[in-house]
Amino acid sequence: MSKMHNVLVVGAGPAGYAIVGELTKRGVDVLWIAPDVDEPWPNAYGAWLSEVPPEFHSALAWTWASPTVGFQNELQVLDATYGRFDNELLKGLLVNTEQQAKVLIEDRRAIESDRSRAKIVVDASGFQRVFSGGRSPDPAFQTAYGILAEVDGEPIDGHDMALMDYRPIPGVEEDPATFLYAMRLGGHENPNLWFLEETVLSARPALSISRLEELLYLRLEGRGVRVMQVHEVERCVIPMGEEIPRSEAVAFGAAAGFVHPATGYSLSRTLRSAGTLADAIAGGVDDLSKVVWPKDMRRARDFQNFGLDVLLGFDAAQTRRFFESFFQLPTKKWQAYLSDQSGVSDIAATMWSQFLKVDPSLKWKLVQAGIGFIR
Numbered sequence: 134m135s136k137m138h139n140v141l142v143v144g145a146g147p148a149g150y151a152i153v154g155e156l157t158k159r160g161v162d163v164l165w166i167a168p169d170v171d172e173p174w175p176n177a178y179g180a181w182l183s184e185v186p187p188e189f190h191s192a193l194a195w196t197w198a199s200p201t202v203g204f205q206n207e208l209q210v211l212d213a214t215y216g217r218f219d220n221e222l223l224k225g226l227l228v229n230t231e232q233q234a235k236v237l238i239e240d241r242r243a244i245e246s247d248r249s250r251a252k253i254v255v256d257a258s259g260f261q262r263v264f265s266g267g268r269s270p271d272p273a274f275q276t277a278y279g280i281l282a283e284v285d286g287e288p289i290d291g292h293d294m295a296l297m298d299y300r301p302i303p304g305v306e307e308d309p310a311t312f313l314y315a316m317r318l319g320g321h322e323n324p325n326l327w328f329l330e331e332t333v334l335s336a337r338p339a340l341s342i343s344r345l346e347e348l349l350y351l352r353l354e355g356r357g358v359r360v361m362q363v364h365e366v367e368r369c370v371i372p373m374g375e376e377i378p379r380s381e382a383v384a385f386g387a388a389a390g391f392v393h394p395a396t397g398y399s400l401s402r403t404l405r406s407a408g409t410l411a412d413a414i415a416g417g418v419d420d421l422s423k424v425v426w427p428k429d430m431r432r433a434r435d436f437q438n439f440g441l442d443v444l445l446g447f448d449a450a451q452t453r454r455f456f457e458s459f460f461q462l463p464t465k466k467w468q469a470y471l472s473d474q475s476g477v478s479d480i481a482a483t484m485w486s487q488f489l490k491v492d493p494s495l496k497w498k499l500v501q502a503g504i505g506f507i508r
C-alpha cells in the first residue's frame with residue numbers, strides 16, 4: 134500500500150506553487166501532482182503594487198507609477214502604481230530549489246483515486262477544479278487577445294501603461310465594449326517593445342478571441358501603429374463570477390473562486406492567503422473552507438458579484454460612462470472596489486459614491502439592479 138501523505142496538492146500554477154512553498158516551510162509532508170511543474174506559466178500577470186505582499190515586490194520586474202485609463206479623447210493618469218511579474222522570479226520566491234527537493238512530485242495528471250492518498254487534498258487546478266467542482270453553469274467570461282511585439286509608433290499617446298484604454302476604435306461599433314491593456318516593456322533600451330492586449334472585461338456570452346484579435350489590429354492601425362514583429366501571443370479566457378466550491382477538497386487559487394469579479398485577477402489574493410492556509414493546515418484546523426473563505430470575504434464577494442451583474446447589463450456606451458466616473462472617484466475609493474482585501478463597508482461606500490456620480494440614465498439602471506439584488 135502506498136504511503137498516506139499529510140497533504141496532496143494538485144496543480145503547479147501560482148496557487149499550487151504558493152501553497153506548496155508555505156507548507157514545506159512549515160515542515161508539512163506534501164505530495165504534489167504537478168504535470169507541468171517545470172513548464173513556464175502560460176499567463177502574464179499584472180497587479181496593483183498595493184495589493185502585492187511586500188515579500189514579492191522583487192518579482193515585479195516592471196512597475197509603472199503613472200498608469201492611465203481612457204474613455205473619450207485624452208488618457209487620464211491614475212495615482213497608483215501598477216506592476217507586472219517576472220514569472221520565473223516569482224516561482225523562485227514561492228518554492229526554492231531546496232524546498233522543491235523536499236516535496237514528492239508526481240509528473241502526471243491527477244486521477245480520482247488520488248483523493249485517498251492524503252489526509253488533506255488541496256485543489257489548485259485553476260479553472261479545471263478537478264477535485265472541488267462547483268463550476269457555474271453559465272458564467273460570464275473575460276476574454277482577451279494579447280501580443281508581445283515590436284511596434285513602430287506610440288500605441289497610447291506617448292504614455293507607458295494603460296490599464297483600460299476604452300476609447301472607441303474609429304469606425305467600429307462593438308458591443309460589448311473592449312479596451313486596450315498596454316505596457317511598454319522594453320524601457321529606454323527598447324522603447325518599441327510592448328505588451329498589447331484587446332480585452333472584454335466581462336461578457337455573457339464571451340466575445341471571441343478571433344474578434345478581439347481583429348479589434349486589436351484595427352485599434353493599432355487607427356493610431357498609426359505598425360506591428361513589426363510578434364514574439365508571443367496570449368489568448369485569455371477567464372470565467373467570471375464563478376461560485377465558491379463546496380467540497381471535501383480544499384480549493385485554493387482560481388479553483389476556489391478567488392478571481393475577482395471586477396478585474397479577473399486572483400494572483401495577489403493567492404499570494405496573500407497561502408501562508409494563512411498553510412498555518413491552518415499545519416495547526417490542524419478542522420474547517421479549512423472557512424480559512425480560505427472567511428465569512429466577511431464571502432459577504433464582500435456577494436457585493437462584487439452584484440457589481441459584475443450590473444456591468445453585464447450595460448451596453449458599450451454605458452460601460453464607458455460608468456468607468457469614466459468610476460476613475461474620477463478618489464483613488465482610495467476605486468482601489469477599495471478593485472481590491473480583494475476590502476470589506477463590505479468599503480465596497481458599499483464606493484458603490485454609493487459611484488451611484489451619486491453617474492448620470493441619471495445609469496442611476497436608473499443601478500436602481501433596477503439594486504432592487505434585483507435585494508430580492
Ligand SMILES: Cc1cc2nc3c(=O)[nH]c(=O)nc-3n(C[C@H](O)[C@H](O)[C@H](O)COP(=O)(O)OP(=O)(O)OC[C@H]3O[C@@H](n4cnc5c(N)ncnc54)[C@H](O)[C@@H]3O)c2cc1C
Nearest residue numbers: 144145146147148178179243258259369386387398399400
Ligand atoms: C491569460 C490569463 C491572464 C491572466 N492575467 C492575470 C493577471 O494579470 N493578474 C491576475 O491576478 N490574474 C490573472 N489571471 C487570472 C488568474 O490569476 C490566473 O488564471 C492564474 O493562473 C490562476 O492561478 P492558479 O494557480 O489558481 O491556476 P492555474 O494557473 O490555472 O494553474 C492550474 C494548474 O493546475 C494544473 N492542472 C489542471 N488540471 C490538472 C489535473 N487534472 N491534474 C494535475 N494538474 C492539473 C494545470 O496544469 C496548472 O498547473 C489571468 C488568467 C489568464 C487565463
